Amino acid sequence: xxxxxxxxxxxxxxxxxxxxxxxxxxxxxxxxxxxxxxxxxxxxxxxxxxxxxxxxxxxxxxxxxxxxxxxxxxxxxxxxxxxxxxxxxxxxxxxxxxxxxxxxxxxxxxxxxxxxxxxxxxxxxxxxxxxxxxxxxxxxxxxxxxxxxxxxxxxxxxxxxxxxxxxxxxxxxxxxxxxxxxxxxxxxxxxxxxxxxxxxxxxxxxxxxxxxxxxxxxxxxxxxxxxxxxxxxxxxxxxxxxxxxxxxxxxxxxxxxxxxxxxxx
Amino acid sequence: xxxxxxxxxxxxxxxxxxxxxxxxxxxxxxxxxxxxxxxxxxxxxxxxxxxxxxxxxxxxxxxxxxxxxxxxxxxxxxxxxxxxxxxxxxxxxxxxxxxxxxxxxxxxxxxxxxxxxxxxxxxxxxxxxxxxxxxxxxxxxxxxxxxxxxxxxxxxxxxxxxxxxxxxxxxxxxxxxxxxxxxxxxxxxxxxxxxxxxxxxxxxxxxxxxxxxxxxxxxxxxxxxxxxxxxxxxxxxxxxxxxxxxxxxxxxxxxxxxxxxxxxx
Numbered sequence: 447x448x449x450x451x452x453x454x455x456x457x458x459x460x461x462x463x464x465x466x467x468x469x470x471x472x473x474x475x476x477x478x479x480x481x482x483x484x485x486x487x488x489x490x491x492x493x494x495x496x497x498x499x500x501x502x503x504x505x506x507x508x509x510x511x512x513x514x515x516x517x518x519x520x521x522x523x524x525x526x527x528x529x530x531x532x533x534x535x536x537x538x539x540x541x542x543x544x545x546x547x548x549x550x551x552x553x554x555x556x557x558x559x560x561x562x563x564x565x566x567x568x569x570x571x572x573x574x575x576x577x578x579x580x581x582x583x584x585x586x587x588x589x590x591x592x593x594x595x596x597x598x599x600x601x602x603x604x605x606x607x608x609x610x611x612x613x614x615x616x617x618x619x620x621x622x623x624x625x626x627x628x629x630x631x632x633x634x635x636x637x638x639x640x641x642x643x644x645x646x647x648x649x650x651x652x653x654x655x656x657x658x659x660x661x662x663x664x665x666x667x668x669x670x671x672x673x674x675x676x677x678x679x680x681x682x683x684x685x686x687x688x689x690x691x692x693x694x695x696x697x698x699x700x701x702x703x704x705x706x707x708x709x710x711x
Numbered sequence: 712x713x714x715x716x717x718x719x720x721x722x723x724x725x726x727x728x729x730x731x732x733x734x735x736x737x738x739x740x741x742x743x744x745x746x747x748x749x750x751x752x753x754x755x756x757x758x759x760x761x762x763x764x765x766x767x768x769x770x771x772x773x774x775x776x777x778x779x780x781x782x783x784x785x786x787x788x789x790x791x792x793x794x795x796x797x798x799x800x801x802x803x804x805x806x807x808x809x810x811x812x813x814x815x816x817x818x819x820x821x822x823x824x825x826x827x828x829x830x831x832x833x834x835x836x837x838x839x840x841x842x843x844x845x846x847x848x849x850x851x852x853x854x855x856x857x858x859x860x861x862x863x864x865x866x867x868x869x870x871x872x873x874x875x876x877x878x879x880x881x882x883x884x885x886x887x888x889x890x891x892x893x894x895x896x897x898x899x900x901x902x903x904x905x906x907x908x909x910x911x912x913x914x915x916x917x918x919x920x921x922x923x924x925x926x927x928x929x930x931x932x933x934x935x936x937x938x939x940x941x942x943x944x945x946x947x948x949x950x951x952x953x954x955x956x957x958x959x960x961x962x963x964x965x966x967x968x969x970x971x972x973x974x975x976x
Contacts, residue, residue: 456759456761456773456802460774492813492819492822493757494817507722508725509725510810511865511891545775547775550890551821552759553759553818553821554818556815556816557758558812559817560812596821600776609952610950611950611951613885613965613968614748614964617882617885620882621815621878625878625883634791644774644776660754674880685867685870687874688874688876699878699882699963700878700959701964703878
């Protein structure tokens with residue numbers, strides 16, 4: 447299998463970097479090919495701006511969606527973005543690894559998404575009609591591929607629990623898992639999350655590394671989060687609202703968009 | 712009143728910029744003082760890295776939380792960050808205005824949060840004991856101040872509705888409203904969100920501008936989102952899990968962290 451790890455931590459000796467290396471070693475030992483986009487080491491440019499669209503005339507207004515569409519269609523995206531798109535096309539599995547900063551990904555990784563997810567590639571794909579609303583949410587260029595998050599959170603695990611004050615971790619990660627990974631078609635595996643990351647001793651690191659190696663060994667067999675596909679009857683088209691009454695009683699919010707049980711179970 | 716608008720769109724002629732100017736004119740006409748941090752115009756640096764901590768020895772490992780704590784305590788944050796902290800201290804009300812990209816803020820604005828929200832300023836403040844868990848979620852340096860989001864979403868409003876496929880907009884914005892604004896103490900007003908932003912004609916712009924001006928006129932009187940305070944009995948300390956049974960039947964997820972009704976109603 448070909449695996450791309452997009453990694454976003456500024457310190458090469460960080461806990462995140464150590465866990466990344468554990469994952470790489472395990473994957474390579476199993477015979478997989480691994481590429482790493484180490485965004486800080488690459489000095490990745492974070493912000494979408496005019497420089498991303500060198501073919502855009504200097505007197506033309508920058509409409510990011512339109513500019514992205516034109517640049518992808520005409521092959522005039524910048525070389526750094528093209529290289530990441532090539533890696534995404536090469537990879538069977540994508541792993542995003544980052545520390546959770548302010549309940550979201552670090553800016554540099556958000557900037558990777560904002561810049562690499564071009565219109566015509568990651569969105570704006572497929573037929574829009576009264577039968578389907580684009581190739582997204584379960585369909586798209588990444589259909590058949592897998593993705594997962596490896597996240598390091600500074601806070602306590604209880605604070606991210608179902609009733610924890612920060613909000614449940616699965617809900618905090620929904621905009622990424624569903625909105626960034628499932629959107630262009632990935633099957634999204636449950637995230638690997640470590641908590642209280644400033645209190646790691648050697649024993650805890652060893653235990654966490656063991657769990658992470660197990661997750662790497664089961665990348666191909668772990669059942670994905672059973673998000674609902676958009677174009678297969680669960681949603682009204684084009685309002686894309688979930689049909690009434692098809693969810694179990696008491697389910698609301700983000701959880702509406704998962705099947706009650708994995709289709710395989 | 713002193714109002715800071717932190718603005719994140721790369722195009723000076725964008726819809727977002729036009730709405731920003733509508734807001735500024737309305738606020739200034741009412742006699743308020745307005746400052747704008749136009750992040751793209753300022754060429755704001757997005758990513759947290761070693762350059763943010765000039766006092767950190769070059770052979771020292773970068774632990775972002777520890778480095779932030781030391782730099783804030785010793786006054787060695789960079790000048791651009793210090794200037795933003797000064798503006799936050801000056802402002803009675805903070806407005807974050809941005810286009811919704813991939814269900815979150817653009818990287819450059821996330822980088823403003825990641826860099827400006829220093830340890831000892833926006834987090835890591837107050838007593839941690841069996842009676843309280845820091846000055847956060849309703850307390851903190853911003854207590855008594857107000858904040859709100861102005862968001863432009865490209866997608867359809869229905870897709871962000873309670874049953875919409877993208878997830879409800881209030882849940883998508885919870886990590887920002889609750890996790891970034893309420894966390895250091897702001898009272899958070901309901902967001903001002905416009906949808907289908909690539910289909911704006913003059914009539915729709917005029918109607919949206921009218922609604923936005925009304926929101927600016929009522930900044931001081933609009934009831935904030937009634938998030939629960941952390942240290943006043945609703946949560947177990949230190950697990951910070953909401954006590955059992957205090958929410959209305961059927962409420963779960965992020966909605967747990969709001970009072971069923973505004974305290975004033």
